[in-house]
Amino acid sequence: MVNKDQVNKDVQELFQDDKYSILLPTYNEVENLPIIIWLIVKYMEESKLSYEIIVIDDGSPDGTLDMAKQLQRLYGEDKIILKPREKKLGLGTAYMHGIEFATGNFIVIMDADMSHHPKFIPKMVELQRYLDLDLVSGTRYAQGGGVYGWDFKRKLISRGANFLTQLLLRPGVSDLTGSFRLYKKDVLKKLITSCVSKGYVFQMEIIVRARQWNYTIGEVPITFVDRVYGQSKLGGSEVFQFAQGLLYLFATT
Numbered sequence: 001m002v003n004k005d006q007v008n009k010d011v012q013e014l015f016q017d018d019k020y021s022i023l024l025p026t027y028n029e030v031e032n033l034p035i036i037i038w039l040i041v042k043y044m045e046e047s048k049l050s051y052e053i054i055v056i057d058d059g060s061p062d063g064t065l066d067m068a069k070q071l072q073r074l075y076g077e078d079k080i081i082l083k084p085r086e087k088k089l090g091l092g093t094a095y096m097h098g099i100e101f102a103t104g105n106f107i108v109i110m111d112a113d114m115s116h117h118p119k120f121i122p123k124m125v126e127l128q129r130y131l132d133l134d135l136v137s138g139t140r141y142a143q144g145g146g147v148y149g150w151d152f153k154r155k156l157i158s159r160g161a162n163f164l165t166q167l168l169l170r171p172g173v174s175d176l177t178g179s180f181r182l183y184k185k186d187v188l189k190k191l192i193t194s195c196v197s198k199g200y201v202f203q204m205e206i207i208v209r210a211r212q213w214n215y216t217i218g219e220v221p222i223t224f225v226d227r228v229y230g231q232s233k234l235g236g237s238e239v240f241q242f243a244q245g246l247l248y249l250f251a252t253t
Ligand SMILES: Nc1nc2c(ncn2[C@@H]2O[C@H](COP(=O)(O)OP(=O)(O)OP(=O)(O)O)[C@@H](O)[C@H]2O)c(=O)[nH]1
Pocket: 024, 025, 026, 027, 028, 029, 056, 057, 058, 088, 089, 090, 091, 094, 110, 111, 112, 113, 115, 227, 231, 232, 233, 234
C-alpha cells in the first residue's frame, strides 16, 4: 500500500530548497497592487511554496511605491522586496534589475494589473517539477486558455502577432507574446542577456531563443483578463515595433 501522507512528505522534502522570486514590474498600479499581492500570498502560502515578491516600480506618479511600502509593512520585508527605479525605463530592463536581487532559484514573471491570476502559479510549479522543465509559459491559446475583455481589434492584433510568428519562426509554443512565465533563474539570466529587443517583442524573443538553445518548455493554460484599473498602453507604435522585431528575429535566428 502506498502511504499518501508519506509520499506528500517525500515530495515536500525533495523540493524543500526551492524558492520562487516573483517579479512584479509596476507603472501606475496603485489600485491593482494590494489585490495582486494579497492573491499571490494566498496561493503561495496555500501551496506551501517558499517565495518573495520583488516590486520594481518605475517612479509611478500615482503613488504605487507608497502603497508597496505599506504592503511591505503588512506582509514583512522578507516577503515584499522593493527595488524601485527613478523613472520609467521599460519592462525589459525592469526584469533584469529585479533578477539581480532575487534570492530564489526560480523566477516568476507576471503583470501586476490583474491580467495574470496568481492561482496559475502553483500549476506552473507542478508541471515544472514533474518534468524538470527550464521554462513554463502560461498560454492563452491552447487547452482551455482564453482572453476576456479584449475588443476585436486587440484580439486580432494578439492573434495575428502569434500567427505570424508561428509561421515565420515555428517555435512550437502556442503563446509567444504572453508574459506570465516561470523560469529557472540561471536559464532566465542567460536568455535575458542574449535578447536584443525591448518592449512587446521581448517576450517573444525569449521563447524563440529558448527553443534555439534547446531549453525544455512546458505550457499551462491560463485565462487572461483585461485590466480593469489603469490605462492600456498598446498603441500603433507598439504594433509597428512588434512587426519590426519579428522581422529581425526571422532574419537572424
Ligand atoms: N517597472 C516598470 N513596469 C512597467 C513598465 N511598463 C509597464 N509596466 C508594468 O508591466 C506590466 C505589464 O504592462 P501593461 O501596461 O499591463 O502592458 P499590457 O498588458 O501589454 O497592456 P495593458 O494591460 O492593456 O495596459 C504591468 O504590471 C505594468 O504596470 C515600465 O516601464 N517599468
